[in-house]
Amino acid sequence: MSLSRRDFFKRSAALGGGVAIGIHLTGCGGEPPYPGTTADELRPNAFLQVRPDGVVVFQLPRAEMGQGVYTGLTTLAAEELNLPATDIVVEHAYYHPDFRDPEFQMMMTGGSVSLRNNFTAIRQAGANLRELMRQAAAKQWGGGTDMLSVENGMVYNANGDSFSFAELVETARNLTPPEAAPLKSAEDFTQIGRDGVRLDALAKVTGTATFGIDCNLPGSKTAVMRRCPHLGGRVKSFDDSGAKAIKGVSAIFETNGGVAVVADGYWAARKAADALDIIWDKGPLAGLDEKGLRAHHTALLKEEGRNISEEGDAALATGERFEVTYQAPMLSHSPMEPPNALVNVVADRVEIWTGTQVPDTVIGVVAAALERPREQIVVHNQMLGGGFGRRLVPDYIVEAARISEKTGTPIKMVWSREDDIQHDYYRPAATTVMAATLDKGKVTSITAKTVVPSIMSQLMPMFAAASMPEWLPPAIPRSLGGLLKHVDSTMAEGISHTDYRFPYMKVDAVHDDTPIPVGFWRSVGHSQNAFFTESFIDELAHRVGEDPVAFRMQHMPTDSKRYGVLKMAAEKASWGQTEPGQYQGVAAHESFHTSVAQVVTASVENGAIRVHKVVCVVDCGLAVNPDVVKSQMESGIVFGLTAALKSGITLEDGRVMQSNFHDYPMLTLAETPEIEIHIMPSQEAPTGVGEPGLPPVAPALANAVFAATGQRLRDLPLKLA
Amino acid sequence: MAEIAFTLNGREQRVDVEPDTPLLWVVREQFELTGTKFGCGKGLCGACTVHMDGYAIRSCSFPVSAAAGRDIRTIEGISPDITQLHPVQQVWLENSVPQCGYCQSGQIMAAVALLERNNNPSDEEINSAMSNICRCGTYPRIRTAVKQAASLVRQDGAVSIVDPVVTKAQEVSA
Ligand code: FES
Ligand code: FES
Numbered sequence: 041m042s043l044s045r046r047d048f049f050k051r052s053a054a055l056g057g058g059v060a061i062g063i064h065l066t067g068c069g070g071e072p073p074y075p076g077t078t079a080d081e082l083r084p085n086a087f088l089q090v091r092p093d094g095v096v097v098f099q100l101p102r103a104e105m106g107q108g109v110y111t112g113l114t115t116l117a118a119e120e121l122n123l124p125a126t127d128i129v130v131e132h133a134y135y136h137p138d139f140r141d142p143e144f145q146m147m148m149t150g151g152s153v154s155l156r157n158n159f160t161a162i163r164q165a166g167a168n169l170r171e172l173m174r175q176a177a178a179k180q181w182g183g184g185t186d187m188l189s190v191e192n193g194m195v196y197n198a199n200g201d202s203f204s205f206a207e208l209v210e211t212a213r214n215l216t217p218p219e220a221a222p223l224k225s226a227e228d229f230t231q232i233g234r235d236g237v238r239l240d241a242l243a244k245v246t247g248t249a250t251f252g253i254d255c256n257l258p259g260s261k262t263a264v265m266r267r268c269p270h271l272g273g274r275v276k277s278f279d280d281s282g283a284k285a286i287k288g289v290s291a292i293f294e295t296n297g298g299v300a301v302v303a304d305g306y307w308a309a310r311k312a313a314d315a316l317d318i319i320w321d322k323g324p325l326a327g328l329d330e331k332g333l334r335a336h337h338t339a340l341l342k343e344e345g346r347n348i349s350e351e352g353d354a355a356l357a358t359g360e361r362f363e364v365t366y367q368a369p370m371l372s373h374s375p376m377e378p379p380n381a382l383v384n385v386v387a388d389r390v391e392i393w394t395g396t397q398v399p400d401t402v403i404g405v406v407a408a409a410l411e412r413p414r415e416q417i418v419v420h421n422q423m424l425g426g427g428f429g430r431r432l433v434p435d436y437i438v439e440a441a442r443i444s445e446k447t448g449t450p451i452k453m454v455w456s457r458e459d460d461i462q463h464d465y466y467r468p469a470a471t472t473v474m475a476a477t478l479d480k481g482k483v484t485s486i487t488a489k490t491v492v493p494s495i496m497s498q499l500m501p502m503f504a505a506a507s508m509p510e511w512l513p514p515a516i517p518r519s520l521g522g523l524l525k526h527v528d529s530t531m532a533e534g535i536s537h538t539d540y541r542f543p544y545m546k547v548d549a550v551h552d553d554t555p556i557p558v559g560f561w562r563s564v565g566h567s568q569n570a571f572f573t574e575s576f577i578d579e580l581a582h583r584v585g586e587d588p589v590a591f592r593m594q595h596m597p598t599d600s601k602r603y604g605v606l607k608m609a610a611e612k613a614s615w616g617q618t619e620p621g622q623y624q625g626v627a628a629h630e631s632f633h634t635s636v637a638q639v640v641t642a643s644v645e646n647g648a649i650r651v652h653k654v655v656c657v658v659d660c661g662l663a664v665n666p667d668v669v670k671s672q673m674e675s676g677i678v679f680g681l682t683a684a685l686k687s688g689i690t691l692e693d694g695r696v697m698q699s700n701f702h703d704y705p706m707l708t709l710a711e712t713p714e715i716e717i718h719i720m721p722s723q724e725a726p727t728g729v730g731e732p733g734l735p736p737v738a739p740a741l742a743n744a745v746f747a748a749t750g751q752r753l754r755d756l757p758l759k760l761a
Numbered sequence: 762m763a764e765i766a767f768t769l770n771g772r773e774q775r776v777d778v779e780p781d782t783p784l785l786w787v788v789r790e791q792f793e794l795t796g797t798k799f800g801c802g803k804g805l806c807g808a809c810t811v812h813m814d815g816y817a818i819r820s821c822s823f824p825v826s827a828a829a830g831r832d833i834r835t836i837e838g839i840s841p842d843i844t845q846l847h848p849v850q851q852v853w854l855e856n857s858v859p860q861c862g863y864c865q866s867g868q869i870m871a872a873v874a875l876l877e878r879n880n881n882p883s884d885e886e887i888n889s890a891m892s893n894i895c896r897c898g899t900y901p902r903i904r905t906a907v908k909q910a911a912s913l914v915r916q917d918g919a920v921s922i923v924d925p926v927v928t929k930a931q932e933v934s935a
Binding site for chain 2: 104105106107108237238240241242243244245246247248249250251253254256287288305306307308310374375376377378423424425426427428454456457667668671674675676677678679682700701702706707708709710712714715
């Protein structure tokens with residue numbers, strides 16, 4: 041079995057949205073049985089089962105991290121089953137190949153694909169189960185299925201007789217499940233398209249929802265780690281005499297490049313860790329600071345880079361050249377629940393309780409780290425206290441697994457907020473030169489060159505290790521990372537392939553091959569590239585003396601989704617009319633197949649930027665649960681405003697200078713503007729909503745600040761001169 | 762180690778722990794009440810908010826020794842069970858406030874403490890009382906929910922906190 045370079049490129053290129061891909065090389069053996077099924081249950085497919093008591097269980101194939109899949113995906117099955125979603129028991133699915141995302145070929149939550157890529161599959165599973173229950177009832181009645189209907193966990197015949205699902209389970213188990221039962225048509229939907237309640241809300245308002253950090257095992261010990269504060273460095277030597285004296289400490293040893301403390305409970309472990317005296321080998325980034333990073337990017341801008349896209353004729357780029365440089369800093373994900381994992385390594389089994397976006401990868405990397413077969417690794421996924429891409433990297437789980445293996449006890453590894461902010465896989469820093477030519481009041485070209493690390497080339501070896509066959513020499517997955525810097529679509533996504541039309545357009549990317557750990561941060565490349573593009577378009581509108589909305593509309597096809605949301609946003613926000621002292625800015629961006637336009641109203645008071653209102657229009661195809669779509673837009677806007685106004689990870693001597701929410705602050709309720717969301721009516725298949733609300737807000741705000749002050753802020757976070 | 766006695770969700774409790782242990786870890790580890798969350802450990806985010814004598818405190822930065830003799834209440838202690846929600850929980854549910862949900866116990870505890878003192882808070886009062894961080898950005902809904910809860914409380918009189926059924930962890934430790 042081999043993966044040709046060409047296949048590999050094809051799959052990588054199909055990424056579009058941008059989050060990690062897996063390379064899954066299917067073996068020749070049969071598929072394993074579905075986990076979590078008992079002998080007396082009906083389990084016609086991976087997603088759905090019916091218990092002997094007739095209760096329908098939905099195996100949630102994606103991680104719930106706030107984005108609403110717990111509700112949205114369950115609704116899909118519920119719709120076809122004619123069963124209220126609230127009557128379905130939802131379980132976090134254990135890893136099984138059938139839960140792999142068809143696009144990414146791994147069991148992964150990211151790329152805003154959960155609804156898009158499951159919309160048909162889960163409805164089909166529901167429809168197949170509905171059909172199976174009809175067939176079982178027909179068999180029990182000794183007739184055909186024609187007049188049988190399914191409603192609320194019952195099958196009815198024309199006479200009004202009924203069987204409950206419980207009465208049908210036994211018969212159904214002996215039938216061959218249908219595979220292509222007809223799906224309901226959109227006019228018949230009673231749950232899809234409605235504001236159903238969030239199915240996870242009750243547990244979350246009563247404190248009973250279980251997150252990874254809430255899991256426990258009898259006899260478990262708490263572990264915390266001291267990791268080298270200089271990124272990529274490791275421990276040289278340490279003195280644990282003070283730490284050992286702390287009551288409750290049971291072990292201190294070097295592991296994973298740092299020092300682990302194992303103790304009874306978090307507080308003892310943390311106190312002991314703080315008491316360690318460690319000498320660090322600062323590693324490859326020693327000496328690197330912000331100035332160095334920027335100088336490095338400036339030098340890389342001189343390189344030719346790789347062409348990402350080129351449209352039109354270079355000869356048409358006539359007139360005067362206008363060129364500016366934009367920058368975006370590194371960012372930390374900082375999900376509210378710090379990374380943590382409970383791992384129990386025993387003779388023939390490794391059990392893991394945690395919140396992860398990639399159960400598949402967890403199994404692969406833990407198996408590799410402990411040199412065990414994958415079949416021994418079990419991931420009990422939990423609610424995620426935020427993901428945003430952080431939980432695509434299972435470093436914290438591997439740490440816990442190694443410590444549990446060494447101590448022979450169940451280990452509960454808990455990161456502090458400081459650990460989290462200083463040891464993230466950061467949104468990479470990017471520097472982009474945006475340029476245009478202007479001829480007699482017309483923009484004749486736009487070109488861009490961005491310098492940015494390739495997330496794919498850093499993280500691909502890890503994802504590959506998870507799904508490559510075990511016989512493959514370890515050097516092969518590693519070498520994939522090298523290939524990927526040439527094809528990583530996340531680098532320029534959102535600068536290239538926009539809807540804008542100018543006589544000549546070209547985008548180049550230069551790979552910053554940095555050892556700084558980088559990762560997928562909510563909306564990935566779009567998070568910075570929308571800022572560059574939509575700010576620059578605004579600059580051009582002002583240069584040619586056009587209204588920013590009108591200018592955008594002139595330069596994009598009227599039938600594009602982006603045009604549609606932009607037009608509607610301008611209307612809903614009463615573009616051009618504001619209170620005295622307040623100013624509007626606009627941006628429209630497409631990411632993850634969803635278009636979002638936002639109009640931000642802001643003012644500048646006592647030298648500070650104040651955001652009053654954000655009007656947001658989203659076209660995400662059919663909104664399966666409009667209220668969840670709205671909450672995801674609100675979420676993306678707040679997340680994006682935090683980045684636009686507050687956040688930046690900076691380095692000194694290769695070490696992250698921020699450590700907790702006092703110096704890596706978050707937007708607060710008091711600073712949150714009024715947010716108004718409109719959903720474009722659509723019958724198209726659903727597209728992503730977890731990420732696309734974020735990219736437009738920073739440029740829309742920067743454009744409002746320009747309107748207010750005449751200052752064009754080209755660096756994030758936005759700081760007035 | 763020292764034995765410290767306090768009231769937790771309406772029941773007298775005693776624990777034997779290091780006196781400097783933050784109340785958060787005692788609640789989560791000794792009493793296995795995991796609704797109260799760890800977010801920053803420095804009093805900056807409010808995920809760990811509980812009530813002491815009816816006031817919201819950040820339990821990650823509050824040594825358990827200071828809780829001696831006090832009345833401590835956690836998210837598990839504001840409603841008797843999940844079929845009889847506190848008005849704040851009720852409006853939180855109706856507005857689908859939670860996203861990931863991790864900060865929400867703390868948010869709800871902050872809101873309950875606010876409304877016990879002020880059943881008609883202004884926007885400014887909400888701003889200053891609701892200073893907990895939500896990385897998911899549920900703030901717009903929190904504001905709406907606090908206002909709705911306030912009007913519920915005004916209609917129905919005082920917020921009544923009913924002692925919950927005894928949890929397993931409490932039985933074991935009692
Ligand atoms: S965990 Fe206590 S304030 Fe953040
Ligand atoms: S709901 Fe996720 S942090 Fe508030």
